[in-house]
Amino acid sequence: MDERLVALKDPTLPVVRIEEIWQGIRTLDGPIAGAILLHPNCSPTLFWELFLHHPALAASNPSFSLLLLESESLTHQSAWTLHHLLRRPDIPASVLELLTHAEARKVAQEARHHQAFAGEVVAGWEAELLQLLASELHRDRRLVWLARVGALPEALNAALPYPIRPTPLPPRSPRGIPPYEDWEPRWQYNARLGQLVLEDGLALPERDQRHAILTFFACSDGELAPFLALAQVAARRLLTNATVAPVWYKRLGAALNHHLPTSALPRLTDDGNRWVRAVAQKRLADPKWRLF
Known part of the structure; x- marks a missing residue:
């Protein structure tokens, strides 16, 4: 020895x-x-x-x-x-x-x-999780953009202290960009204007906004906005990376997203966070299950 x-x-x-x-x-x-x-x-x-x-x-x-x-x-x-x-x-x-x-x-x-x-979650945990997301995760004005493109689930919006009801946007440029899964958009978020703009300053076309906003917010800082983006974005590379994110709500967003390959779920069933574990276990047991 x-x-x-x-x-x-x-x-x-x-x-x-x-x-x-x-x-x-x-x-x-x-x-x-x-x-x-x-x-x-x-x-x-x-x-x-x-x-x-x-x-x-x-x-x-x-x-x-x-x-x-x-x-x-x-x-x-x-x-x-x-x-x-x-x-x-x-x-x-x-x-x-x-x-x-x-x-x-x-x-x-x-x-x-x-x-x-x-401890592990108990029966009825879905309602508790929705309330937790609405009350504990930091909210910012990006939720308005998510609501405008239909990416703010009503079940979660209703649980917010002040539900978001955005006003309609003015007409936008007809110019379009073909969306696809790992599209890298040529646009940026203008914080002063509070909107997405193309490199040449034109507003992003309406039909491309959902994918662009979800992609952008999924990679951004914050809490509730990136969580919601990761829960809905159709980009497997982003989701796979999010399964090992240091913060729990990004891993949770990835676990909720049905674009995440089921092969990634078993690892999340052993996550330290009780909510990530519960969602991964629920999805493996019932592939059709949705939180919202």
Whole structure:
């Protein structure tokens, strides 16, 4: 047996020696990294570094409850790192409770909706999910554009604090662009005008707007608008990428979209987020099911 593994079996091994062993391997996989993570004298900094890659194993450390009190190395991680961590289903509930108080709102939100913290969904969860989407996800004026092209589901719109009823747009240029699945449109969103325009300044033709808006919003920042775009856009490449997005609502949007190949759903059934898991499981059980 590796002498380092033998040394790590000694519960009195000094912190300095543990750090020396770690510096000698610097690899996150393998039995030595696991043995370091489980050692009661592992320093908090090193413990939380290894925790990001082996969260389920970490709870078996005899000093785990004490290490929770020195979790700055975890809570000070970037939001991006914590979002990727929260995709995993095997995070201890005590760590999730810690992350529900994270300074980053989206991290705290994702921790609250983790299946190991909130539990699996129960009967009637669809109505609860619609209410959650309407109340928790940030809304912006892009919802007006989604409503104008018929991409704001009435079931969700009705659940919003202020349902959106957009005014009709003035007539647009007859010029058209042939839509197809992975079309890269030659247009941009003019924030000052609040509308989509072509490179030459002409407004995008009405018949092309739905695909263009969904494609653009699916790739954008925000919360409710990109979620709705991903739930409806007909672009498999975007959807496949969204299944590994760090934020839960983008993965949820992809899971809801029936343009996403069913071969991508089994991975989402093991997602850390309870809603993503539920949607993926429901779609596999009933291919005709729709949330809205």
